[in-house]
Amino acid sequence: MITRDEFKTIAGNGIWKQNTSIVQILGLCPLLAVTTNAVNGIMLSLATIIVMALSGVAIASLRNLIPHEIRIPVFILIVAALVTVIDLLFNANLHELYLVLGIFIPLIVTNCIVLARVEAFAAKNPPLQSTFDGIFMGVGMLWTLALLGAMREFLGSGTILGGIDMVFPSLQPIQVLPESYPGFLLALLPPGAFILLGCMIAWKNWMQARAAERAKLKPPAPVATAGCH
Amino acid sequence: MFAPAPFLLKDVSVSQVMIQVCVALIPGIAAYASLVGPAILVQLVITTVAALVTEALMLKLRGKPLSLFLTDGSVIVTAWLIALTFPPLAPWWLVVTGTVFAVIVAKHLYGGLGQNPFNPAMVAFAVCIVAFPALMSQWPSVGLQLGLIDQMNIILGWAPRVDTLTGATPLDAMKTALKLGDSSFDISTLLANQDIYGNFAGRGWEWVAAGYLLGGLWLWHRKLITWHVPLAFVASLSLISGALWLYNPSQFASPLFHMLSGGAMLGAFFIATDPVSGCTTPRGKLIFGAGAGLLAYIIRVFGGYPDGVAFAILLMNLCAPVIDLLTQPPVFGMKDKA
Numbered sequence: 001m002i003t004r005d006e007f008k009t010i011a012g013n014g015i016w017k018q019n020t021s022i023v024q025i026l027g028l029c030p031l032l033a034v035t036t037n038a039v040n041g042i043m044l045s046l047a048t049i050i051v052m053a054l055s056g057v058a059i060a061s062l063r064n065l066i067p068h069e070i071r072i073p074v075f076i077l078i079v080a081a082l083v084t085v086i087d088l089l090f091n092a093n094l095h096e097l098y099l100v101l102g103i104f105i106p107l108i109v110t111n112c113i114v115l116a117r118v119e120a121f122a123a124k125n126p127p128l129q130s131t132f133d134g135i136f137m138g139v140g141m142l143w144t145l146a147l148l149g150a151m152r153e154f155l156g157s158g159t160i161l162g163g164i165d166m167v168f169p170s171l172q173p174i175q176v177l178p179e180s181y182p183g184f185l186l187a188l189l190p191p192g193a194f195i196l197l198g199c200m201i202a203w204k205n206w207m208q209a210r211a212a213e214r215a216k217l218k219p220p221a222p223v224a225t226a227g228c229h
Numbered sequence: 230m231f232a233p234a235p236f237l238l239k240d241v242s243v244s245q246v247m248i249q250v251c252v253a254l255i256p257g258i259a260a261y262a263s264l265v266g267p268a269i270l271v272q273l274v275i276t277t278v279a280a281l282v283t284e285a286l287m288l289k290l291r292g293k294p295l296s297l298f299l300t301d302g303s304v305i306v307t308a309w310l311i312a313l314t315f316p317p318l319a320p321w322w323l324v325v326t327g328t329v330f331a332v333i334v335a336k337h338l339y340g341g342l343g344q345n346p347f348n349p350a351m352v353a354f355a356v357c358i359v360a361f362p363a364l365m366s367q368w369p370s371v372g373l374q375l376g377l378i379d380q381m382n383i384i385l386g387w388a389p390r391v392d393t394l395t396g397a398t399p400l401d402a403m404k405t406a407l408k409l410g411d412s413s414f415d416i417s418t419l420l421a422n423q424d425i426y427g428n429f430a431g432r433g434w435e436w437v438a439a440g441y442l443l444g445g446l447w448l449w450h451r452k453l454i455t456w457h458v459p460l461a462f463v464a465s466l467s468l469i470s471g472a473l474w475l476y477n478p479s480q481f482a483s484p485l486f487h488m489l490s491g492g493a494m495l496g497a498f499f500i501a502t503d504p505v506s507g508c509t510t511p512r513g514k515l516i517f518g519a520g521a522g523l524l525a526y527i528i529r530v531f532g533g534y535p536d537g538v539a540f541a542i543l544l545m546n547l548c549a550p551v552i553d554l555l556t557q558p559p560v561f562g563m564k565d566k567a
Contacts (some may be wrong), residue, residue: 184326186360195334 004129010129020113021144022197027049027113029122031145034104037153037162041145043097044104049107049138051086052117055079056134059118060127063175083109085101090121097167113141144200151196157181195196230446231289243342247302249453253444254309254499263371264433268380272312272414273509275384279325279429280308283332287494291337303342307331310350310500313537314359314492318383327353340369347546348506352415354539366535368398377488400490401483401535431490438494457511462525463488471559472533481530491529491536496521500538506546512556513549521545 018025034040058078059066066074087105090098098105109112122130153162155187157178165172186192230463261269288295308328315324335352339345358365375383382388399460426432448454467484474481487493492500501507508517521541528537 001379182364184360185362186356189359191359 001126002132005131007132010132011136014138015143016131016140017092018137019140019204021141021148022201024113024116027111027202028139029169030104030107030111030187031148031197032190034087035149035193036188037159038146039161039163039167040101041166042142043101044108045107045138045142045145047086047090047101048108048111048113048141049135051079051082052114052134052138053131053194054082054086054134054148055114055118056122056130056132057127058082059122060125060130063123065170066082071123072115072119075115075123079114079118080109086110089229096169100167113137114187148193148196148200152187152192156192157183158169161167195208243301247369249451250306250448250499250558251309254441255441255456256315256443256494257437258309260433261317262435263314264437266375267316267377268369268375268384269312271381272315272319273309273378275321276308276312276324276328276515277305280304280311280332283329284337287333287337287341291341291342298342301342303334306351307353310495311353313495314350314354315384316365316378318367318369319364320386321384323357323361326360327357329460330356337387339472342547343505344365345505346550347543348503351539351543351546355543366401372388388512391533398535399426399434399520400529403427404530404535419539435489438489440464441498446493448498448502454498454566455511455514456512458502458507458518458521459497461515462493462501462522464506465519465522466497466526467491469523473530486496487526487529488503492538493525496525496542496552501542501545506549507553508549508556510553510556510558512558513552516556517549518553521546 006206018024021031030044055075055078059206060155062078083106086108087098089103090105116135121133125133136197150160153159158181159170160174160176160177184192187196252263254442258269258273279298281304285295285299287564288298293333311324311328312332312508315327329355331349335347335349336342338343354365379388408450445454445459449459464488469488482490497518501518506516521538524541524544525537528534528540532540
C-alpha cells in the first residue's frame, strides 16, 4: 500500500520541506487572524488536519470519476461538505471548543491550503498516500502556527498559553513577564504577524542553506513564494 | 580620464554629509532644550548609544567592515531624528525599542545604508505609536521646569510618571476641543485663551520649528538638499490648510499654525529630503513633497493620530520608486516621450 520511503517523503514534505506556512506561504488569512496566541493556532490547525485528511481520502478515491475540466468546483463542493460535517460535529460534541474557534471552522473551506493539497496531491495519488499528505501538511501548519502564536503572545502580552482556560477550564494561562510589562501591541496586530512570519521564513531558509552546505549538495531549489489570500 | 559634464562635482563623502545634517539640526535642538530642559539631550545620548551598538552588532552579523560603516554617521542622524520625534520624557526603553527596530528591521534587514525603502526614524516612530500609543502621546506640559536629575529619574523609570507632568500637544488640544465643541466654537478664541498657544502655534514649539527651518535653509545653502521637496511640502500644506481656513476660519487653523506645529518643519527639511527613501528626479521630488504635505495635513486634522507627518512620509516612501520611474527626465538629445 505505502512504502516506508514514500511515507518518509510525505511526512518530511509536510512538516519541513514544503511547510504550508513558511515555504508555500499558503493560508495567510487564518494565519494572521488566529495566531494571537498559541492555543488558537493549535486548535484551528487540529480542525484543519481533520478536514485535510478526510478530503484527501475522499478526493483521491473519486479522482478517476471527476471530469478534469470541472475538477475545482467539484473539489470545493466535497471540501465544503466535509467542513460542514466537522462544523456540526464540533458544535454538537465539543461545544465549548466550538465557541472558542467560532467563525474560523466554517472558514476552513476558504483556506487555500486545503484546495492546494487536493489539487496538487490528492487528485494524482492513491487514497492512503493522500490521507497521510493531508495529515502531515496539517501537522506542518500546526507547529508553525503554534510557534508564531506563542511568539506573538509572549511579545504582545507577556503570557504563554493564553486562552487555554477556554479549552480546558482547569488550566490557566501562565504570566511569564512581570505584570508591569507594557505589552508590545504591534506583535498582536497583523503587521507583527507579518514581521515574525518573515523572521521564521528567514530562519528556515538559513537552516536549509546550512544543511545544504554541510551535505556538500547543490543549494536547494528556490522556494515557491506565490501567495494566496 | 574623460568624464561627462558637469565637471564641477564635489567629492563629498557620506560622513561629511551626515555631519553637516547633524550640525543643521543644532538650532532646532537648542530651541528644544531651552523649551523642555536637558531631557532632550539625555534622549539624544540614549538613542545615539543604542543606535551605534545595534549598528555594530548588525554589521558584525552581516560580515561587513565595522569602522567604515560606523563612522559614516548615517546611523547617528537616524538616532537624532528618533530622539527629536519621540516625546522628550519617554522612558528609556521606549526610545531604545524604537532605535533598535529602526536599525535592525528598517535599515539592515533591507540591506543597510542606501537600500532601505523607508526612512528608519519614521519607521521607529510609526512602530512605537502603534505599539505604545499612550506613552507616545505624553508630551511634557508647557512651562514644566524640571532639573536634569528629575528628568533623568523619569526617563530611567526611577520616578513615577505623574499625569500632571504631561499635557496635550498644541495640535492634539485643538483637535480635542474641536471634537467636543459645538458649532459656535471658534479657533481664534481658543488660541487666545489657552496658555499652550503662543504667537503663531504652540508656545515654545513654534521656535523649535523655526530652528529646524533655519537648519534646513542652511542645508539648502550648502547644496546638500535641493529646494524641491521642502518647497513642495510647505506649498501643499499651506494650500490645503489655507483653503480650508478661508472656507471656515473658526474650525480650521491657519497655514502658519500648521507650518510651525508638530513635525512639519523637521519632516519637510530633514526627513522628506532623505536621498535614500525619497525621490531622486526633480519632478519626482516635487510630487513627493506635495504628496507628503497633503497627507500630513489630512492625517493630522481628520485622522486619529496627533500628528501625520511620519505616516505621510512613510506612505510617500512607498510611492517613491513608481514616482521616480514615471518622472525620469529624457536623455539629452532625445524627445521626452519616446
